[in-house]
Amino acid sequence: MSASTIRPLDPRVSVVIPARNEARNLEIILPKLPPVYEVILVDGNSVDDTIATAQRLMPTIKVVQQTRKGKGNALACGFEAVTGDVVVMFDADCSADPDEIPRFVDALVAGADVAKGTRYALGGGSDDITIVRSLGNRGLNLLCNLLLGTRYSDLCYGYNAFWADALPKIGLLSSTLPQPSDGSMLWGDGFEIETVLTCRWSAADLAISEVPSHEKLRVHGASNLNAVTDGIRVLKSIMHERRRAADAQASARLTPVTPRVVPTAVPALDEEAA
Numbered sequence: 001m002s003a004s005t006i007r008p009l010d011p012r013v014s015v016v017i018p019a020r021n022e023a024r025n026l027e028i029i030l031p032k033l034p035p036v037y038e039v040i041l042v043d044g045n046s047v048d049d050t051i052a053t054a055q056r057l058m059p060t061i062k063v064v065q066q067t068r069k070g071k072g073n074a075l076a077c078g079f080e081a082v083t084g085d086v087v088v089m090f091d092a093d094c095s096a097d098p099d100e101i102p103r104f105v106d107a108l109v110a111g112a113d114v115a116k117g118t119r120y121a122l123g124g125g126s127d128d129i130t131i132v133r134s135l136g137n138r139g140l141n142l143l144c145n146l147l148l149g150t151r152y153s154d155l156c157y158g159y160n161a162f163w164a165d166a167l168p169k170i171g172l173l174s175s176t177l178p179q180p181s182d183g184s185m186l187w188g189d190g191f192e193i194e195t196v197l198t199c200r201w202s203a204a205d206l207a208i209s210e211v212p213s214h215e216k217l218r219v220h221g222a223s224n225l226n227a228v229t230d231g232i233r234v235l236k237s238i239m240h241e242r243r244r245a246a247d248a249q250a251s252a253r254l255t256p257v258t259p260r261v262v263p264t265a266v267p268a269l270d271e272e273a274a
Helices: 023-032 050-057 071-081 098-109 131-148 164-170 193-203 227-254 269-273
Strands: 013-019 038-043 062-065 086-089 114-118 160-163 208-212
Touching: 013 071, 013 098, 023 050, 023 098, 038 050, 038 071, 050 062, 062 071, 071 193, 086 098, 086 164, 098 114, 098 160, 098 208, 114 193, 131 193, 131 227, 160 164, 160 193, 164 193, 193 227
Parallel strands: 013 038, 013 086, 038 062, 114 208
Antiparallel strands: 086 160, 114 160
């Protein structure tokens, strides 16, 4: 970020929670959240009482309806509703530990633009990830680091936080874009969102600090994540983001630079007279 950017030492924290049919999990996780500036629930057309449960447990919660489908779109809708200084991405399925939120915020206050959660650092871990998913994640992580010149240890993990003033640099799809008529998802609207964000933070040259995080088991319901199809979307995302970054660099090289004119100091009248 610009050296002139002034950020508060005690930032207002906005927690963004995408949720679809997560009423039973919200019963558990919402009361455990630490005091924050705002909590934004992004509802993905739930057919249970997700919204009613959230409002009963937290009357001040801000509810946003997502405009298309997919976790990426839900997060984009939530980000657009943020009015705080810091954005925390938080899953509704009880896999994210709310006690870790201050750890992410501390990393940002210490100077990072992005606090990237990792399950593979000392103090991190996972009760949920399978051997197959772990191997796939490590392979995709290695590929991303090789192609993009990054040094991430956990590319696909979704527990992250960042300064809200970094949002314009990410360039996510607007929530106002229409859903494709064939029912498909726009690129970036699915589970590939964590990869897209991670790649764009790097391309924007943001200061990224990895934060150890322990992933817990989902308590109720089943995940919509598919290791194969969503893994393919992540792979495509890495290639897409590599091309995007390369195109941006090429465009920057072709953009003419206007010479900076430094005004010449004019001597004062009394100096001229002397």
